[in-house]
Amino acid sequence: MDISDQPRPHPRGIRRAAAAGTAALALTAGLATPLDPAPRQARAADDGRKVLTVAVAQSVDSLSPFLAVRLLSTSIHRLTYEYLTNYDPEDNRVVPGLATGWRSSPDKLTWTYTIRSDSRWSDGRRVTAGDAAWTFTKMMTDEGAATANGSFVGNFRKVTAPSPTRLVIELRKPQATMTALDVPIVPRHIWEKVTDFSAFNNDKSFPVVGNGPFVLTGYKADSYVHLKANKDFWRGAPNFDELVFRYYKDQDAAVSALRKGEVSFVAGSPSLTPAQAASLKGEKNIHVNDAPGRRFYALAVNPGARARNGQRFGDGHPSLQDRRVRHALFTAVDREAVVDKVFQGHAVEGQGYLPPRFPRYFWKPSPGQELAYDPAKAARLLDEAGYRRNRDGRRVGEDGRPITYRVLCHATDPNDKAVGTYLREWWGELGIGVRLDCRDNVTDPWLAGEYDLAFDGWSVNPDPDFVLSIHTCAALPATPGDTGATDNFICDRRYDELYAQQLAEYDPAERARIVKRMQSRLYDLGYMNVMAYPNAVEAYRTDRIASITTMPAKAGNIYGQDGYWSWWSAVPADSGAAAGGPSSTGVVVGVVAGAAVLAGLGAFVAVRRRSTAEDRE
Numbered sequence: 001m002d003i004s005d006q007p008r009p010h011p012r013g014i015r016r017a018a019a020a021g022t023a024a025l026a027l028t029a030g031l032a033t034p035l036d037p038a039p040r041q042a043r044a045a046d047d048g049r050k051v052l053t054v055a056v057a058q059s060v061d062s063l064s065p066f067l068a069v070r071l072l073s074t075s076i077h078r079l080t081y082e083y084l085t086n087y088d089p090e091d092n093r094v095v096p097g098l099a100t101g102w103r104s105s106p107d108k109l110t111w112t113y114t115i116r117s118d119s120r121w122s123d124g125r126r127v128t129a130g131d132a133a134w135t136f137t138k139m140m141t142d143e144g145a146a147t148a149n150g151s152f153v154g155n156f157r158k159v160t161a162p163s164p165t166r167l168v169i170e171l172r173k174p175q176a177t178m179t180a181l182d183v184p185i186v187p188r189h190i191w192e193k194v195t196d197f198s199a200f201n202n203d204k205s206f207p208v209v210g211n212g213p214f215v216l217t218g219y220k221a222d223s224y225v226h227l228k229a230n231k232d233f234w235r236g237a238p239n240f241d242e243l244v245f246r247y248y249k250d251q252d253a254a255v256s257a258l259r260k261g262e263v264s265f266v267a268g269s270p271s272l273t274p275a276q277a278a279s280l281k282g283e284k285n286i287h288v289n290d291a292p293g294r295r296f297y298a299l300a301v302n303p304g305a306r307a308r309n310g311q312r313f314g315d316g317h318p319s320l321q322d323r324r325v326r327h328a329l330f331t332a333v334d335r336e337a338v339v340d341k342v343f344q345g346h347a348v349e350g351q352g353y354l355p356p357r358f359p360r361y362f363w364k365p366s367p368g369q370e371l372a373y374d375p376a377k378a379a380r381l382l383d384e385a386g387y388r389r390n391r392d393g394r395r396v397g398e399d400g401r402p403i404t405y406r407v408l409c410h411a412t413d414p415n416d417k418a419v420g421t422y423l424r425e426w427w428g429e430l431g432i433g434v435r436l437d438c439r440d441n442v443t444d445p446w447l448a449g450e451y452d453l454a455f456d457g458w459s460v461n462p463d464p465d466f467v468l469s470i471h472t473c474a475a476l477p478a479t480p481g482d483t484g485a486t487d488n489f490i491c492d493r494r495y496d497e498l499y500a501q502q503l504a505e506y507d508p509a510e511r512a513r514i515v516k517r518m519q520s521r522l523y524d525l526g527y528m529n530v531m532a533y534p535n536a537v538e539a540y541r542t543d544r545i546a547s548i549t550t551m552p553a554k555a556g557n558i559y560g561q562d563g564y565w566s567w568w569s570a571v572p573a574d575s576g577a578a579a580g581g582p583s584s585t586g587v588v589v590g591v592v593a594g595a596a597v598l599a600g601l602g603a604f605v606a607v608r609r610r611s612t613a614e615d616r617e
Helices: 021-027 041-047 071-080 129-141 251-260 274-280 323-331 335-342 375-384 414-428 443-448 465-469 493-503 508-525 565-569 584-601
Strands: 051-056 085-087 094-096 099-104 110-115 156-163 166-171 214-220 224-229 242-247 286-291 297-301 347-349 404-410 433-439 453-456 528-534 536-541 545-547 612-615
Touching: 051 251, 071 214, 071 224, 071 242, 094 099, 110 129, 129 156, 129 166, 251 274, 251 536, 274 286, 274 536, 297 323, 323 375, 335 347, 335 414, 335 528, 404 414, 414 433, 414 453, 465 493, 493 508, 508 528
Parallel strands: 051 242, 404 433, 404 453
Antiparallel strands: 085 094, 099 110, 110 166, 156 166, 214 224, 224 242, 286 536, 297 453, 297 528, 347 528
8 A cells, every 4th residue: 555656657547436526625625726837847947946857657546545546646656645654764664744743552553643732734724633533533433445445443442532642552463564655644624524535536626734844836637736835844955946747658758858858857657667767767867776675576367356245246267266277378488488578687687476575574485386387287287277279379278268468557658568569479388368358447347357467566664564454354345336456356264364373473583474474375375476676767867956865775666655754854966965954964963863762762663564555655
């Protein structure tokens, strides 16, 4: 759930029931304003507004923080709502957010948070512990409200707010992610008017009431998201007056817009291609940021879509139920070639589920366990599984028909198409056909289980709990007609046992050991093949942005952070470092000062966890 990361469009979507018009109007009664087109960058100079326009290649799945999973959507929620805690942009340490401090009971079953008194909703009302208690309780009691972040509250027994500044969460058993609850806290007086959380997308009336550094003021599907600086944000107002995310289906067009000055930043899909990055390097007033990323790039197998009630659905190829077949396919993937030829060195070869950017949890398979590139071994595995060649050299299924796998891909991602070309070659040598199914909207076939394999990827956060949770049996949809939190319908009891163990483990070293065992189990199952860990390759105009914070500070990403630091800290080039709110340096100074509060509390465990997923994605 942090996304979420993820620079790349996530396959899962949200059920799109027609949003209840009356509920939408009720949400912002008296607050709605006419929706103007998102302002052009050039127009901003005419009236003195400082507008930061960001080109993105991912569309919004939902503006409801209860439904959103894509990185763009969850990033917007980090900008518009506060979470209990945040992450230091310097080194990912947990720091205060809406909560200024927290402590646990000796048995770790009761957690008490002190809610800051200087945060206000954008409609003027004070933010209280009651808002947080209502948010968590709604997720505990309403399946629709638990769609995106339900894994965080599955172990909660009771949440109360004894006072406006005191939040108490009672657990059924210890939970190591209590300082990393990456859940947007929403205003109760607004959201309690929603009647159907599974259908309400929060995208009809503006401005949307929030308490983050920006206020969401406008949205047009597959066009733009418009935000204005929250001048009353407790940490200080952003330096830019407005922030616009503008959607580009064609990434080359986005790069062209950067050159022309129509946008100030290009995030890529999920990153700039090597050719695009190379073409921008050395250009006047353009800086290319190329740093280790926080996401993985993978092939996911349809293991046979099913719901928690036991019903199966979809039409995944039955041969993929055999682990030997899955291992054969992945043994025939040359990950080194993916890094060298597709990413052209702007990535690291994939191994475990979690990227090396998070060394505590990074895992490598043992030499005897590794599914190294070995076409001959792949052929033997297919022979052993009984899928032999016919007279034409094609592998045939149990029905006697040649096997051709449908590989679901994102039409906007050139990496998917490039790797797909190699898959045709590699798997073709095994006698297996490949049909790339590239779509603008991969949500529908993914939710329906109507694919064989799919290109997949998630942004991983400082604490990996969320991206681990999406492979548990509990993440499956309740019925075939529901939307679950699952990534690709994996359900393995041994994996679930390990997941429960890591969630309850407070010792960092022991928890990391269990997380590595989970990755080993996932690797051996063969439902996920992590091919690469792509760099975050992005670019911005230095004549528009004087400074901006990367995360982590030494070598990190700008777009899709575990927090709001980049856009909150960005300093306009024509304003000087001291303009308006904090400078990029001030971000780190302010957070370190906040960290001093943590040191004085002493009675809690600082455990890290993912963001949007933050996505998640």
